[in-house]
Amino acid sequence: MSSWHNWARTEQVTPARIERPTTPDEVVDAIARARTDGLAVKPIGAGHSFTGIAVAPGVQLDLTGLAGVTTVDATTGLVTLAAGTRLHAASALLHEHGLAFENLGDIDVQSISGAVSTGTHGTGRAFGGLATQLRAVTLATADGRLLRISPTENAELWPAARLGLGALGVLVDLTVQTVPTFVLAADEHPEPLDAVLDDWPHRSAQADHVEFYWFPHTRLALTRNNTRLPADAPRTPSGPVKRWFDDELLGNGLYEVLCRLGSALPGTVPGINRLASRVAFTRQAADYSHRIFATERKVRFRELEYSVPLDAVGPVLRELDRVIEANGWRVTFPVEVRATAPDDVWLSTAYGRASSYIAVHRYIRDDHTPYLAAAEAILRAHDGRPHWGKLHSRAADDLRPAYPRFDDFLAVRDRLDPDRVFTNPYLERVLGP
Template sequence: MRADGRTWRNWGGTQKATPTRVARPADAAQVADLVADTAARGGVVKPVGAGHSFSAIAVADDVQVDLSAMRGLVRVDGSAVTLRAGTHLYEIPRILAPYGLAMANLGDVDRQTIAGAISTGTHGTGLRFGGISTQVTGVTLVTGTGEIVTVEKGNPDLAAAALGLGALGVLVDITLECVPEFGLRAVEAPAALDDALDGFTDRVADTDHHEFYWFPHTECALTKSNTRIDADTPRSGPGRIRRYVDDELLSNKLFGVLCALGARVPAVVPAIAQLSGRALGARTFTDRSSEVFVSSREVRFREMEYAVALHEVPDVLREVRRMIERRRYRVSFPVEVRAAAADELMLSTATGRTTGYIAVHRYHRDDPADSDAYFAGVETIMNAHGGRPHWGKMHGLDAAALRGRYPRFDEFLEVRNRFDPVRVFANDYLRRVLGD
């Protein structure tokens, strides 16, 4: 990725842009001046985060805002922690540790900035836990008029600003409701796909954090169940060397080699998948929460994820499996299945319903036409089930389709009209998904 005024590319290689200027403000006042000046000349401002979105949500053709100089802790007030917006998720555990605090839930990637994560609806898994945006109790942002505004808990606009797609302003700080630090006991085990599917709704109800991965072209799945435990529980399980072998050498280095082979010779992908499925093993370990939630992801990919009603997950994934078999796609990446609690945020994929998530991936060097056709086939299935796309991942829906899937869609547009009346933060993606 580059952000030097020349060509910028995102991590997955799905988007690029050539901004006219890259601004690196150091505080809210500098952001406000930048936005006001850009608005006065009729330009556009887009914050870029860490470039981990696969969609075009952060593409900037005019002024790209790099918040890397706006990182770190602002203040701690009990369990309320205010962070500067450019702080990366991987930096937060170290910031919280002296206060005995942790984030209530995380996804399995921590390269994103906190502003980017909440703006795209990033989430983990756990039926009693919402996405990262549900942990937000306040934000400070610069609106399209160059005004610095704080939106706190109790203000109805927070239901928009906590997951705002970058459409309301440039976030400068974010307050999270944190929890006492805790550990996790992780149990990973191979399973037959039908067993993983048939037991999914029960397992997510009975386990703090449950998910599974299905390996296309096989009947093999890997289940992951994490149970919250006391923070002072001793670390146990495979040593750091064994976990390095499992998580880095096998899951990244060797997996990357196999994906590259599959991209060059697609016919071998099913055989590789069968080999990988048979090699799955069980392991149990305990560690602090952030060490268990997060996994290393070095092999680059393209990703689409849709949210459907929880009870529909088994049927939807079986349809995806039949589609792969029928169209003879060669898919080297596993499909990830997770769950989350319902919430009331205006544009959350879990708004108003307990939600299951199905994420599909293709290796970044797979044939683009074949990958695009695969994603289109998956999207057709998701649309038939009223699926809601992850805002930071690939999808083709527009405002007309999305309005019917989000009961508070028009409420969000009303907030947007107040915060950014002249569309200083617009780009092609926002014009498509929000209309204009």
């Protein structure tokens, strides 16, 4: 049996069996066979979760062959995607129809199902995470049905099923509300950190998609503002668009070399970060949205990300700065800050509140545990909710107070999966047995 590991190399498992269904009926059959054999079932996407959420000790369902666009309505923008479709493939197919995802995160190699199931989000005060773009799903259930769930079909399951952590069944297709193709104009420039922190609740709404990166040991924020423009707006004329931060720093072999150097000689890190910040410069670019939202991350890292109330960003980052310096930690990877609209998805990190997201990273060769634990303690103290796909230490009993509809989600889980066909150790921790 071949073993599986995730992108960040934090989890690995050798499944008892791997199945590769290519149709919804084959998914139903695979679930039935697993139940006959007394094995749990877990679909995987691209393995880009840092947590053990996709670990499948029983039957691993590889949905690579259940991919592509099932239906497109270019008038309404409603598009149905097979569950294993990767976001980058979906974006390319949508573009052919003059359509696009309303918003995306930093990368697009994930499967649509994996991304929505963990609450994947981008940035934008007027925009929610990927799960808010869903209009219906089809779920293969533990008892062998293909259940259509939407605001009008099995509606009582809808607020749970659109962000289900893979705990409710296997998604076989997802209907997404897309928007007409649009251009994003990106503006990146460095600014003094304190000015950005003091102004964050206001400035996060000053462009359509605002974010910034802070390199520990420096006082500089690298800000990025993306503005939505019509599809026929001018695009950067020559070649693929290069952004300073993603393409020329994080996507660059030189950064790997610098991170290795920092790992071997921690005393060099503040100098490396100051250098990285100093060479940052103002950059403007424009292209179709999917080419601006998502980039490639070549240098591997470990990550923890929490959502907090909008006004918590300044206090959290100042406290994090103090803790990093007090402990003498030397951190190469930057802290990323984003913001989204509130939503009504029960297990969404943005449930019921406009949210800022604070993500801390450590290079894969560095010990991430003390830094991430310290960051988590600060974020928890600010009413934080952890990203389901990124490292955290929370368990069901202390997640319940953070999510007003937590017990409603558990009731849906009990109804759809009373025998825990879709559980794994991570889900037992965060949802209970």
